Amino acid sequence: MTIEPDFLDELGRFSAALNRQTTSIRQGDQRSPRVGDGLTFSDYRRYSPGDDTRRIDWKLFARTEEYFIKQYEEERSLTVHLLVDTSASMDYGDASSHKFESATKLALGFAYLTAAENNDFRFCTFRDRVDRIDTGQSNRGELLSLIDQLNESTLAGQAAFESSLAAYAERIRSRSLVVVFSDCLTEPEELEAGIAALARNDADVLLVRVVAPEERDPGVVGDVLFADPESDETRRSYFSGSLAETYRSRLDAHVDSVSNRVTALGGDHVLVETGEEYFDSFASVWLQ
Known part of the structure; x- marks a missing residue:
């Protein structure tokens, strides 16, 4: 995966201020x-x-x-915490719709405009734990360094939403905005528990769920072997019209369940399809 920094130069047009309240000291x-x-x-x-x-x-x-x-x-000032999922399921999609690359570019854009408004960001990746990868500079040089690190990311394993987000919540010391970028492929109850831990710690929470077009419509027919990238389990199935419809209905139900649980906790939820034009997707996140 190669993220090029050129898209950062175009973000100046997104000048809408974050209308968030904070009790940070600076x-x-x-x-x-x-x-x-x-x-x-x-x-x-x-x-x-x-x-x-x-x-x-x-x-x-x-x-x-x-x-x-x-x-x-x-x-x-507002401290914005940006958490990007690095589980194996994020390594999905083609060059224009890769889930991790799309999520990362959205998070970097958020960091860029946060710094432009003289606010601080914390940039993290998470799987079984949350790892902060910025150095606290909150400037363009920091962003370029982050791009280099993110291009070297290893996407593997499963995301432990409840334990990793709950542990990170304990590290938040002032009223903040926490933006989580993930495909949310876990039980809704586990994700809800992680978001609840953040919300209890006086944080505003925005969950950005990335979905690749190939997930919406796998585009396969007939005898197909499906593989789970996080568990290495495989399942052979005859993927036809009725099964495809059932699959899409279950995916939509999962999206709705996650969204309803997050909003019930006072958070916000945005669904981003990774095949969309970047700035349209970014606007839907930044202006949420």
Whole structure:
């Protein structure tokens, strides 16, 4: 697999700001729900002894003859955690619709615009555990280094969604956005448990599910040997019209189940077909 960095140069047109709240310590462009010193007016409250008299709104006093203090929302930076699935099932699809390459380019685009808005990102891959692969620079040089590392990724084994995501949730120290990129080929209950662990840790969660066109429609007829890339199990079946329809119905039901479980937890779910034009797919993720 070879990801070329050229697509990053085109991402400048996606300038929509992330409308997410955070309680991170470093000041930046995002607004925090915690009231304190900042640049954005929030509300008034009555003066109490010990308050800074410089905050008194004297124009309001002239109208009401009562002392009111101006309150402001603190402006804080947002930390965006990007987690890309490296299980064996992600190694699927042709050059234009490869699942891991598509997911990785979406994650890199997210990192690029996050850094452009003066926010921090954490870039990770996961399978049985989550491994952070960035160095904390959150700049273009970092992105180019990430592309080199991701091009050398080994896709193997199964993703342990519950244990790996739950362990990572313990590492999140401020209100953040966590974006998980995966094909979600696991039991919905396991995926739900992992997302729930992230949501419990005061994180906004966005699950980006990548589906290759060949998964929607395998394009085979007759006696076919199917192989599971994660377990090496094989199954021979006669894949005809009725079985193909049953397969598509079960895939759609799995997608709906995962989506419903994520949204019930307060997260967001986006389905991306990997054969789509990159910027259309990216817009559906970034503007979610």
